[in-house]
Amino acid sequence: MHIIVCISNVPDTTTKVKFSSENTSFDDSGVQWIINPWDELALTRAMELKEDTSNAVSNVTVVTVGPAGAEPTLRKALAIGADDAIRVDSETGDAHFVAAQLASVIKNGEFDVILCGIESSDYNGSAVGGMVSEMLDIPSVSAISGLRIDNGEVLITRDIDGGREEVSVPAPFVGVVQKGIAKEPRIAAMRGIMMARKKPLQVVPVVEAEKLTTYQEYVMPEPKAPCKMIEADNVKELVNLLQNEAKVL
Amino acid sequence: MSVLVYTENWDGKFKKLSYELVSYASAVAGMIGGSVTALSIGNVQQDELSKLGAYGATSVLNVDGAPEGLDNQVYTSIIAAAMEKTGAKVLVMAQNNTGKAIAPRLSVRLKAGLAAGVTALPESANPLVVLKKVFSGKAFAKVKILSDSAVLTLAQNSFEIAETGGSASVESFDPGVDVAGAKTTIKDVQKQEGKLLLSDAEVVISGGRGMKSSDNWGPIEELAEVLEAATACSRPVSDEGWRPHEEHTGQTGKIIAPNLYFAFGISGAIQHLAGVSSSKCIVAVNTDKDAPIFEAADYGIVGDALKVLPELITEIKAARAQ
Numbered sequence A: 001m002h003i004i005v006c007i008s009n010v011p012d013t014t015t016k017v018k019f020s021s022e023n024t025s026f027d028d029s030g031v032q033w034i035i036n037p038w039d040e041l042a043l044t045r046a047m048e049l050k051e052d053t054s055n056a057v058s059n060v061t062v063v064t065v066g067p068a069g070a071e072p073t074l075r076k077a078l079a080i081g082a083d084d085a086i087r088v089d090s091e092t093g094d095a096h097f098v099a100a101q102l103a104s105v106i107k108n109g110e111f112d113v114i115l116c117g118i119e120s121s122d123y124n125g126s127a128v129g130g131m132v133s134e135m136l137d138i139p140s141v142s143a144i145s146g147l148r149i150d151n152g153e154v155l156i157t158r159d160i161d162g163g164r165e166e167v168s169v170p171a172p173f174v175g176v177v178q179k180g181i182a183k184e185p186r187i188a189a190m191r192g193i194m195m196a197r198k199k200p201l202q203v204v205p206v207v208e209a210e211k212l213t214t215y216q217e218y219v220m221p222e223p224k225a226p227c228k229m230i231e232a233d234n235v236k237e238l239v240n241l242l243q244n245e246a247k248v249l
Numbered sequence B: 001m002s003v004l005v006y007t008e009n010w011d012g013k014f015k016k017l018s019y020e021l022v023s024y025a026s027a028v029a030g031m032i033g034g035s036v037t038a039l040s041i042g043n044v045q046q047d048e049l050s051k052l053g054a055y056g057a058t059s060v061l062n063v064d065g066a067p068e069g070l071d072n073q074v075y076t077s078i079i080a081a082a083m084e085k086t087g088a089k090v091l092v093m094a095q096n097n098t099g100k101a102i103a104p105r106l107s108v109r110l111k112a113g114l115a116a117g118v119t120a121l122p123e124s125a126n127p128l129v130v131l132k133k134v135f136s137g138k139a140f141a142k143v144k145i146l147s148d149s150a151v152l153t154l155a156q157n158s159f160e161i162a163e164t165g166g167s168a169s170v171e172s173f174d175p176g177v178d179v180a181g182a183k184t185t186i187k188d189v190q191k192q193e194g195k196l197l198l199s200d201a202e203v204v205i206s207g208g209r210g211m212k213s214s215d216n217w218g219p220i221e222e223l224a225e226v227l228e229a230a231t232a233c234s235r236p237v238s239d240e241g242w243r244p245h246e247e248h249t250g251q252t253g254k255i256i257a258p259n260l261y262f263a264f265g266i267s268g269a270i271q272h273l274a275g276v277s278s279s280k281c282i283v284a285v286n287t288d289k290d291a292p293i294f295e296a297a298d299y300g301i302v303g304d305a306l307k308v309l310p311e312l313i314t315e316i317k318a319a320r321a322q
């Protein structure tokens, strides 16, 4: 079984977001880049599955669509344990464009399980995984919080309203993963970092694809009014304010 | 230019979310010109279906006999067939589990630009420009749709329900989709019965590491009961196993927008706020007056959550009794 994990290179989640060119582009000066948190969990789970040899996972590949500046993030994924990496050489476009690049890479390989995160922490699109599956005309399962292999069959736990389901779909399929898929993201060890340098990282050119959306402008949220403080021994006043001022009780 | 809205039902009943979606679709139709058709899949009674008219749908397409459980490909085909039948240019869905699973597939199938997690009415109708959150709520972006058609998924609780008092004709619709060809096999379903869903709750009571131990959740649950609220927690609390992972809110957990959010012993890390900052009113109780949660909160108490909670329960009960 061959797993491919789609990796989005995103600003660290604590980044103070700024925009430039009259609020039309994200200002990435001084930004630390990380593996998108859900993608990191997907990769972690892929490695766990591979390490249990009874699962017969032969290979874990990681792929990203981005400029050369995204390579340290791919190396990080290799350091965590992925066997090889692919970078589609592109200044990223919209979700549809990115998905088309990934679909092209996946079509040219022999992958059984394609994993994506539920969203990227920058543009919060929740789009790429589903789009890739539709472009490849293969099944997809979303909101995945568990993934295991039982006798060669991939069993998926997905969250539904008020509970969860265990489902299966025939491979190849796209799994869109969220919290719960792995407990903690795996951190690369020194040995992994050393080994990552020698692992194959292939750069492939973009394929032609359409953009269906564009980000026209960014807007910062309105600053909010300061918090009204209430004394700890005056809980009655809090209830009064919630009832009569905020009118939420 | 008509609008199609996919309305989810739960065991044959619509919920606030469904009405929110139809209200939004109807306002969008008002802007771009055209009417709203609602699509419903599954076993829903006629009188329930026609309720959608009150929120602006002029017709309702009803697909009976959908597969049990969600098969993304089958649902995509059904909704695409309804788009074709109505000639709609805009599809409105919810930005929830179902919407996230299907909207991207529809975007590709229909060659329709997807704006996910839209928070307001379009800024302009032609070209279609919509506002959505980016960077987990740290900013908003205006997304311009470049294609002829669009798929918009609406962020939860971001649009007020508007009753127009209209009525809708109900028509049963055969999408011509091979439902038996569904590739998703449902092996097991586990539902928590009788529990209010976090994403549905108007009031949410949340606890962080400041609650000290799982043994201290009694008053949080009691307060939730008094207020008919759902319970939530910060990530370390679910990581520790003090609470189930379904309760974890924040950037990597659930994103919620209730009317009222109580944060007890939660520091207010940026990743936590990413999941709760759209709440209408935030109340924070924290022993540290400099905790960042107070920058996001509307009302705050510097104090011990374990002491404040029982008093709060008593005071709310007293206020309610009046």
Ligand SMILES: Cc1cc2nc3c(=O)[nH]c(=O)nc-3n(C[C@H](O)[C@H](O)[C@H](O)COP(=O)(O)OP(=O)(O)OC[C@H]3O[C@@H](n4cnc5c(N)ncnc54)[C@H](O)[C@@H]3O)c2cc1C
Residues within 6 Å of the ligand: A013, A037, B207, B208, B209, B210, B211, B233, B234, B235, B236, B237, B248, B249, B250, B251, B252, B253, B264, B265, B266, B267, B268, B269, B270, B271, B272, B275, B285, B286, B287, B288, B291, B303, B304, B305, B306
């Ligand atoms: C990539 C990434 C993603 C993340 N995603 C999330 C996420 O989705 N959700 C999330 O919540 N976190 C997330 N985190 C973790 C986040 O950074 C914080 O570590 C976490 O939110 C802190 O949880 P907490 O406020 O419960 O605990 P702490 O930070 O330990 O804060 C506990 C608070 O309780 C107060 N306190 C202590 N005792 C009392 C008392 N008796 N009464 C009242 N107050 C008391 C303290 O003053 C303190 O402010 C993420 C982190 C990373 C790096």
